[in-house]
Amino acid sequence: MSGIATLTNKFVKQIEHTHAKLLDTRKTTPNLKILEKYAVKVGGGNNHRFNLSDGVML
Numbered sequence: 001m002s003g004i005a006t007l008t009n010k011f012v013k014q015i016e017h018t019h020a021k022l023l024d025t026r027k028t029t030p031n032l033k034i035l036e037k038y039a040v041k042v043g044g045g046n047n048h049r050f051n052l053s054d055g056v057m058l
Contacts, residue, residue: 001035001036001038001039002039004036004039004040004043005039005040005042005043006043007043008022008024008039008040008042008043008044008045009043009044011045012043012044012045013044021045021046022044022045022046023045023046023047023048024036024037024040024045024046024047024048025048026048026049026050033050037050
């Protein structure tokens with residue numbers, strides 16, 4: 001998880017001068033979804049959604 005957080009933070013720093021947000025996807029390692037999504041938040045990224053019922057992608 002620390003690798004995910006570190007890499008996320010590296011990318012967030014690269015786009016911080018823009019209005020863009022770094023979002024994750026739903027594609028995670030089986031049984032580690034909660035931990036991986038938390039690692040993205042710790043790294044400064046944003047979670048897109050947790051599962052299909054949380055929203056609609058256009």
